[in-house]
Amino acid sequence: MKLKGIHHIAIIAEDYAVSKQFYTEILGFEVMQEVYRAERDSYKLDLALDGLYQIELFSFPDYRPRGSYPEAAGLRHLAFKVEDVAAWITYLRSKGVEVQDVRVDEYTGKKFTFFNDPNGQPLELYEHTDLK
Numbered sequence: 001m002k003l004k005g006i007h008h009i010a011i012i013a014e015d016y017a018v019s020k021q022f023y024t025e026i027l028g029f030e031v032m033q034e035v036y037r038a039e040r041d042s043y044k045l046d047l048a049l050d051g052l053y054q055i056e057l058f059s060f061p062d063y064r065p066r067g068s069y070p071e072a073a074g075l076r077h078l079a080f081k082v083e084d085v086a087a088w089i090t091y092l093r094s095k096g097v098e099v100q101d102v103r104v105d106e107y108t109g110k111k112f113t114f115f116n117d118p119n120g121q122p123l124e125l126y127e128h129t130d131l132k
Contacts, residue, residue, distance in 0.1 A: 016059035
């Protein structure tokens with residue numbers, strides 16, 4: 001048996017409209033499909049990067065907040081590969097997103113930073129200079 005890859009990451013939004021705007025307009029995800037599921041009173045938004053399915057964004061009227069922050073059991077953070085972490089920090093800050101300063105991975109020497117989505121979900125930008 002062999003896993004073929006990661007299919008998607010699912011995120012429940014506290015404010016669906018704000019989260020949709022953040023992931024599409026600020027981070028640049030493309031909308032693949034958006035559906036409203038009346039039986040759950042819930043939206044499901046499928047998002048992609050470069051045509052590759054990545055994130056399911058949900059709205060649920062009865063969501064529960066994260067148990068503790070940031071060391072709650074479960075998904076710790078979602079990391080994105082970028083070419084220039086410093087440029088992304090400048091860009092995100094220009095959009096009003098609070099972003100930590102650049103840090104350097106002590107093992108790889110690569111630059112990275114953390115910020116949160118509108119739901120408090122920790123996100124990371126990790127620099128890969130060999131991206132194509």
